[in-house]
Amino acid sequence: MISYVLPEFLVMRDENRCIQCQVCVRQCANDVHYLDEKDGKVKADDAKCVNCQRCVTFCPTHALTIIPNPQEFKANANWTKKAITEVQKQAESGAVILTSMGNPQEYPIYWDKIVLNASQVTNPSIDPLREPMELKTYLGRKPDKLEFDEKGRLITKLTPQLVLNVPIMFSAMSFGSISLNACESLARAATELGIYYNTGEGGLHSSLYRYGKNTIAQVASGRFGVHANYLNAGAALEIKIGQGAKPGIGGHLPGEKVGAEVSATRMIPEGSDAISPAPHHDIYSIEDLRQLIYALKEATNYTKPVSVKIAAVHNVAAIASGIARAGADIIAIDGFRGGTGAAPLRIRDNVGIPIEMAIAAVDTRLKEEGIRHQVSVVAAGSIRNSADIIKAIALGADAVYIATSALIAIGCHMCQKCNTGKCNWGIATQDPQLVKRLNPNIGARRLVNLVTAWEHEIKEMLGGMGINSIESLRGNREMLRGVGLTQKELDILGIKAAGE
């Protein structure tokens, strides 16, 4: 059967620059480039290219450009190239279309419709280079009130907190979905930055236990790699209920990715598929969730905060209220643009709601119910830069989780082919030849650079607003205005329109 699917990209090689060095041949794990022995020229099989730009970056003469295939269908606003191609693919495969990373569709990006305030004349702005600026963030349940004895000593028993130097954490990515070198880059950067990274649902590789102080250990529906040492290895625990990229469905790590190390870490046989069920089979109600939260607290002797991660869906505010009442110390909410190592395309592109709406709705609801202090709220799902972070915090988040931007920092070029296991950048792969492409010394350095740069920018924006502490920005929606939003959208976000 001939394939009707056209090559997605074309590989353009500038013959005036190409020196036939074959660096591209050696770097492309998709076998696109090859040396034609007959004329000694390097050529390409465009159809296999995924536009990961490994060859483009490595070509020493900058001879390569990857372009979208310009071949078009007859113009049709309804039957777009994408719509037609997807039908063709499924007619050939008879299968669900698998993809990865976050929802790329043209839904509104509310971050880009929200603008920040700055001080002018009546209130002074602050220069972060001259004056102290506090970004330290504590995540966890805060007491209802503080009590002191007659000598002024605190007698209220405080619950365990996560202490972050900047309100940024690396979101859950499992060993298995990403390489050990990627995990190590995240762990080392989190340690150096005084923040946390999240193990994801794949357990903790034995070589990473030493970064425990900066680790959040995740417990998901498959319970992979969960044992007493694992639960006690990190600074906090996270129960994963859902994920923004694929709310309502579980996970599937194909057996090819379950090599010796992944198998030992996940405690499953080598080569077996690791399937996480869609629900936790012991959680069918808020009461069940409460049982698991307290089972984990018991297991760790009430020394670690417990987070519950959910995907942002329609009734997110009510769900979050239930989670807070179930005893969670932290609620992580993952918006519909959150990434994944593998998800069915229809789910990724059509399920869930924007994180901006979810954060605002949850913060509003928890405040109305007088329980906002009982739980910290972490926003996840496509935080692209420091301005998104400022806006998330002003909408009501305590901190943010970043994952896609962290992966971009260490080389990801967003080709959305994580599910193939052939990541040319050594991130979403278990192939030893590819894994070594990510040197964790470089990975950690690039992550530290990114977060440090964002820290500077956050301080600058805070100073501009005349605020000297991130605490004073939290839920401070007065600092935000909407541009080009309907009244309903403004109401949900809880912000005024620009000019008001």
Add this chain to the structure above:
Amino acid sequence: MKRVYALEEYCVGCRLCEINCIVAHSQSKDIIWAFKVEEPRPLPGILVEEARPISFGLQCRHCDDAVCIKSCITGAMHRDERDTVVCDTDKCVGCWTCIMACPYGAIKANENDGKVVSKCDLCPDLSQPACVSHCPNEALIYVDRG
């Protein structure tokens, strides 16, 4: 002395070290000129040994007790003022005794003229050997390990 060491666990086998060694030892120092125009093109002083997934860049160890110098019949192979083992190509007659003597296989016959040998000179004109500064994954380091 400072030597180039390979970190095998990070070498991705791209051979950019070899390519940039050639450029650094070309007349123009321009990659496109060096590969497309200049004749003869220099040989790389570094060679990537590869049995995937293992690979590493190998070049002259600049041994303290260099057997290549001892074996050289014309005195072409010598230690210069920087302690680097180099070949004086004017003196080299292409007998290739050093090639057979080097325990690392770090010397190559220069097939361009069949006469002299070619090897790493640690890039005397650069602050760092070209292979080290151009390795994209920091799989080569230039340090003094004694």
